[in-house]
Amino acid sequence: MTxxxxxxxxxxxxxxxxxxxxVKQDVLNFMMTHNLxxxxxxxxxxxxxxxxxxxKGDFSVQITSNEIL
Numbered sequence: 001m002t003x004x005x006x007x008x009x010x011x012x013x014x015x016x017x018x019x020x021x022x023v024k025q026d027v028l029n030f031m032m033t034h035n036l037x038x039x040x041x042x043x044x045x046x047x048x049x050x051x052x053x054x055x056k057g058d059f060s061v062q063i064t065s066n067e068i069l
Contacts, residue, residue, distance in 0.1 A: 020063055023049035028059060 017025070023041060031039045031051055038052045046066035054060055 019043065019047050019049070019065070023051070023063055024061060027051060028061070031059075 027039060027041055027049060028051055030036075031053075036053070038050070041049045046068075048064050050062045052060045
């Protein structure tokens with residue numbers, strides 16, 4: 001039984017992506033699928049991503065983070 005719990009935890013961790021990868025892949029794909037001009041995402045812990053569709057047809061991606069040391 002503990003092997004199942006450990007195996008499930010390892011699978012969940014292997015599927016985790018970084019914040020930058022999430023913004024550049026999943027959020028960008030969502031934006032393109034729904035034909036949006038701009039989208040802002042915030043993780044509530046200081047990380048923010050902004051994607052805008054430029055007039056040239058490109059996508060501008062801005063990722064910021066605030067860290068407390």
